[in-house]
Amino acid sequence: MQDLLKFRYFFLLFCLISCGDAPKKAPDTTDGNSSPENTIATETTGKVILFFGDSLTAGYGLELEEAFPALIQNRLDSLGLNYTVINSGLSGETTSGGRNRLDWVLNQKVDVFVLELGANDGLRGIPLAETRSNLQAIIDLVRKRNPDTEIVLAGMQIPPNMGPEYTTEFRKIFPELAEENGIALIPFLLEGVAGNPELNLEDGIHPTPEGHQIVRDNVWTVLEKVLQ
Incomplete structure (x- = not known):
């Protein structure tokens, strides 16, 4: 229970600090976890894994404990691993928004940073060079603040709405950045979930609780090796 309270506290703290920076556009920017909750602040013990993302990390449309970062915390606890997971997901976040709020997020020691x-960006057709530049800047700042932080990059793909060339080049950004920076890569965060109506909410974008369980496994496959 203490771990869950701790997890909730950090998520809400990041959300309250950051929500003013995010644009409000449906459906990808609506925060499904913005309701205030009474939680107790406890000091972080052990090592910290910080999930820095958008509505997929935040668990749009679900209870906080159903989102994959909380499921990762459960996995860690079950294995007796002394890590605290911080959910710094903000619905609607772009790479530009993430870059702008990162400095505050790093005001603590982070052992593993999952980006x-x-x-x-892809859904809005933001220029690919801008997305790549922002992701690289985030990686650089994390390393500048703490060179020992392990970074994990979550690969992403988008529907072909923006045309095949944009879609293909967008997908390449993530493995290329991972290779260039020597960091771990989750090949596709939504592998086994994207495109399956039974595993996504009605918007067809955000995973259901069952979908988040699959996402957890996708993350854990890579994260487990990083922790070893």
């Missing part, structure tokens, strides 16, 4: 941004 999950870019989907909203």
Whole structure:
């Protein structure tokens, strides 16, 4: 229970600090976890894994404990691993928005930084060079603040709405950045979930609780190796 309270506290703290920076556009920018909750602040013990992302990380439309970062915390606890997961997901976040709020987020020591941004850029047709530049800037700042932080990049793909060339080049950004920076890559965060109506909410974009369980497994496959 203490771990869950701790997890909730950090998520709400980041959300309250950051929500003023995010544009409000449906459906990708609506925050499904913005309701205030009474929680108790506790000091972080052990190592910290910070999930820095958008509505996929925030768990849009679900209870906070149903989102994949909380499921990762449960996995860690079940294995007796002394890590605290911080959910710094903000619905509607773009790579530009994430870059702007990152400095505050890094006002603490982070042992593992999981970067999950870019989907909203792709859905809005933001120039690919801008998305790549922002992701690289985030990686650079994390390393500048703490060179020992392990970085995991979550790969993302988008529907072909913006045309095949844009879609293909967008998908390449993530493995290329991972290789160039020597960081771990989750090949596709939504592998096994994207495009399946039974595993997504009515908007067809955000996973259901069952979908988040699959996302957790996608993340854990890579994260487990990083923790070892």
